[in-house]
Amino acid sequence: MLVHEHEPFNAEPPRAALRQGGPTPLDTFYVRNHGPVPEADPATWRLTVDGLVHRPLELSLEDLRTRFEETEVEATLQCAGNRRAGLMEVRDIPGEAPWGPGATSTARWAGVRLADVLDAAGLRPDAAHIAFAAPDVSPVADPPQPFGGSVPADKARSGEVLLAWSMNGAPLPPVHGAPLRAVVPGWIGARSVKWLRRITAQEHPSRNWFQATAYRLLPAGADPGRAGPGDGISLGPVALNCDILHPAPGARLPSGPTRISGYALAGEDRAVARVDVSADGGRSWTQARLGPGAGRWTWQPWHTDLDLPAGPVEIIARAWDTTGATQPESPRHLWNPKGYANNSWARLHLTCD
Numbered sequence: 001m002l003v004h005e006h007e008p009f010n011a012e013p014p015r016a017a018l019r020q021g022g023p024t025p026l027d028t029f030y031v032r033n034h035g036p037v038p039e040a041d042p043a044t045w046r047l048t049v050d051g052l053v054h055r056p057l058e059l060s061l062e063d064l065r066t067r068f069e070e071t072e073v074e075a076t077l078q079c080a081g082n083r084r085a086g087l088m089e090v091r092d093i094p095g096e097a098p099w100g101p102g103a104t105s106t107a108r109w110a111g112v113r114l115a116d117v118l119d120a121a122g123l124r125p126d127a128a129h130i131a132f133a134a135p136d137v138s139p140v141a142d143p144p145q146p147f148g149g150s151v152p153a154d155k156a157r158s159g160e161v162l163l164a165w166s167m168n169g170a171p172l173p174p175v176h177g178a179p180l181r182a183v184v185p186g187w188i189g190a191r192s193v194k195w196l197r198r199i200t201a202q203e204h205p206s207r208n209w210f211q212a213t214a215y216r217l218l219p220a221g222a223d224p225g226r227a228g229p230g231d232g233i234s235l236g237p238v239a240l241n242c243d244i245l246h247p248a249p250g251a252r253l254p255s256g257p258t259r260i261s262g263y264a265l266a267g268e269d270r271a272v273a274r275v276d277v278s279a280d281g282g283r284s285w286t287q288a289r290l291g292p293g294a295g296r297w298t299w300q301p302w303h304t305d306l307d308l309p310a311g312p313v314e315i316i317a318r319a320w321d322t323t324g325a326t327q328p329e330s331p332r333h334l335w336n337p338k339g340y341a342n343n344s345w346a347r348l349h350l351t352c353d
């Protein structure tokens with residue numbers, strides 16, 4: 001892992017570790033923490049469901065396992081800060097980690113559907129948002145506060161949103177949210193709240209600092225130190241993205257046929273329709289081969305073979321989604337003061353002999 005920070009722990013897998021696609025091994029899955037990992041005793045741990053519900057609930061892990069059907073969803077999580085390093089090449093972003101393309105990983109998550117738990121609680125018609133709260137107090141927040149966030153009730157009631165206790169068939173590791181976390185496929189990782197303690201149905205989106213103030217797209221000229229609740233654009237569904245995982249950046253290779261591979265991800269209700277790869281600055285494009293193994297909520301591995309000339313080469317990749325949208329060409333057009341949602345074309349520089 002490439003460790004960005006030890007306290008709190010923040011790390012991403014190197015490109016080579018993500019290369020095989022499919023579920024990411026647990027010891028390789030990226031970690032994004034804003035505070036210390038809270039300890040929880042599974043025996044005394046309780047989940048509270050309250051707010052605009054007819055029947056507030058207090059559930060133990062045993063209650064969750066016995067009262068609701070267990071279900072599994074394979075889903076990719078992607079941090080809104082993924083590929084921030086590309087934005088930092090345009091202009092520095094002080095105080096934020098220079099994430100490469102590895103702030104994203106995929107797992108088979110098992111647990112119960114949030115929809116089933118909300119049904120048991122009886123959502124009132126005025127419940128428009130479902131808020132998640134955790135106990136990890138982050139000193140980054142102003143004022144310091146536990147991590148939280150919300151999703152619209154429609155998303156919360158869709159079958160893919162889980163309260164998960166297992167990852168790739170193993171118990172959820174502490175660093176990934178044990179004993180229980182939300183998993184919100186298709187949305188920025190920040191909404192998949194770890195160490196979940198409380199679910200609140202409410203009329204308004206979460207006022208937690210991590211939703212009201214952070215994880216928002218500010219205009220390029222804004223001072224992030226002065227941003228307050230509601231400033232900028234709230235990030236929700238993941239933006240269409242892709243990156244190149246192989247060869248490694250800066251590699252020296254023999255010229256000739258070369259395998260280029262990577263991942264693409266389309267958020268929420270879109271899927272990856274095509275990935276184009278170019279070795280001549282975008283004058284000509286080759287369509288990469290997609291798959292196998294992409295599910296409704298997972299990244300799309302892709303590869304192609306290009307005949308590379310001798311000398312310095314720039315490889316470019318861009319994905320298209322099922323709505324016909326593609327990625328923006330340059331991080332210059334996307335730069336924002338907190339460095340979120342860099343989904344510009346992937347670029348890789350190589351030298352061929």
Ligand SMILES: Nc1nc2c(c(=O)[nH]1)N[C@H]1C(S)=C(S)[C@@H](COP(=O)(O)O)O[C@H]1N2
Nearest residue numbers: 030031032033034079134147189190193194
């Ligand atoms: N309680 C809590 N939940 C959290 C976070 C956090 O710091 N605290 N980080 C969020 C962010 S920004 C991301 S991208 C994902 C990362 O999940 P992972 O560490 O399991 O990869 O968790 C989200 N859930």
Ligand SMILES: [Mo]
Nearest residue numbers: 079080189190
């Ligand atoms: Mo994140």
